[in-house]
Amino acid sequence: MPDAVPDSVPPLPPGLTTRPLQKSDAHAVFVLMAAQEQEDIGEVAIEEADIVSDWAKPSHDLGARSVGVWDGDTLVAYAELMGADRADTSVLPSHRGRGIGTWLAHWLEDLGRSLGSPVIGMPVPQGSPGDRLLEALGFHVRWTSWVLKLPEGASIPERDLPAGYTVRTAEPGELRAAHDVLEDAFLEWSVRERESFEDFEAATTGRPGFEPWNIRVALDPDGAVVGVSLVLVSDNGSTGYVDRLAVRRDQRNRGLAQALLVDSFARAREHGTSTAELSTDSRTGALPLYERVGMVAESVWVNRGLELTTTTENAL
Template identity: 85%
Template sequence: MSTRAATLPEGLTTRPLRRSDAGAVHRLMVAQELEDIGQVAIEEADIVSDWARPSHDLAARSVGVLDGDTLVAYAELTGADRADTAVLPSHRGRGIGTWLARWLVDLGRDLGSPAVGMPVPQGSPGDRLLESLGFRVRWTSWVLRLPEGATVPARPLPEGYVVRTAAAGEVRAAHDVLEDAFLEWSVREREPFEDFEAATTGRPGFEPWNLRVALDPDGTVVGVSLVLVSDEGTTAYVDRLAVRRDQRRRGIAQALLVDSFARGREHGTRTFELGTDSRTGALPMYERVGMAVEQVWVNRAIDLR
């Protein structure tokens, strides 16, 4: 598979993306999500903070497809194998998605990536296209929602433990807990702390209360929850949640969930969401506390080695 054997429709042009394109990419992704899943999941702050990561070379790892001055599609490769793409629904069926997939494969090969993969809503046009191009399902992801008005059953913390807002000096420890936990099942390089800062304290709209930590009696960070609020202010979304391996099965994760949703409610949110995937084995835990699957996504990838 190679872009060298494919061309874009006449009249379309391409160029690398720039940070000033964040708003245009957000509008493009919003149009695609509304078409495919009937709601908007992406926030412009997600794009801005992702592009602010020191490790991400946006100019070398992205391409925008333009019809005149209008961005109608884009693709980028973040990290070794994670890609994101979108095509304006009005421009589908013209071969743009196929061209983007081939562009990503070429870039991945040039960079020595073991594979290139991306998340797509299960059964969506993007899912069907990638399947036709030979992309396999690596894992399945779920977005779960707590029904409006419901609460997660409280579970007391072990004696001497507390959950609170992370202090400035605890951000690095929070990052260590998250990365140690995520790397138990995620095959990737360890996230640099500076990238984590861009996604948390450097994220547009971030407030200190968004980063929650669980501390043991010695004041050591043993659990973390990053809870974000949607642009319209109605939904609290737990973006990351982890507990140190030796502290699990003690109710700490559930206590962090209760705290995260309570803090979100204090800040005006009415609904609560989080995401998990088949690599973690955590889906049954979230279902047991009353959360229900609202969206199903698959990560489709093609091996390059």
């Protein structure tokens, strides 16, 4: 990011200070985001481990791609840009209505242009103050996401695996294959650069609290990894969360995704969880699948994006 905030960014209210974030700020960012989620959706979905694992990725230059807004010693807002277009922002509810969110949006726009990003986008709860602000600033809805929950005590109907297929914990030597299955599947509908294996490894096995059983794989009769589920347990131990789920294109419609879901939630329950969650978005077309197995939408988010016009000077 530039050493000085560009002139095109409206000024912040007097008394606030800014600086790039550091890894030691992860807890402050978590507290900030938790306060905003509690206000907007009535619960806290973010975990500090989510932030720590994102910031562990070797490709992410936190100092160059983030900014924190401080009121004395309190972090009251932040923004960061990961990859070409994934932005995250948050403003403390007590500091809303002061133009801070607008400042962050302009800051991200200028940063994206300086990096040559064609678009920047960020997720916000549908109908929230952040959603309304971004709409007013010209950000359009790129896709809709749903956080789905399996009601407490419910279970997903089991689906028999095809003959010769198995589901189990991934072995260390299978991590690259698991990464390939996930990336190949997600890049069928997600417009972004391919995630490096190093970033994947840092954000999964390097995540606080990670245990080997968190990576579940489906194997074909030859022992090849053809399906993957990354399942996490919430900090309070109550919820099993499927962070990513994918099946290789040529192995679909055989019940592998449902078998991986059953296995993931069962293993999480063995580790003390009582509910299960996952999220999906309108690009995948997977919502009906999860609804058919008894999952219900708990919250709706939209990803709003802004197309950027890169100047000739920045493009050189």
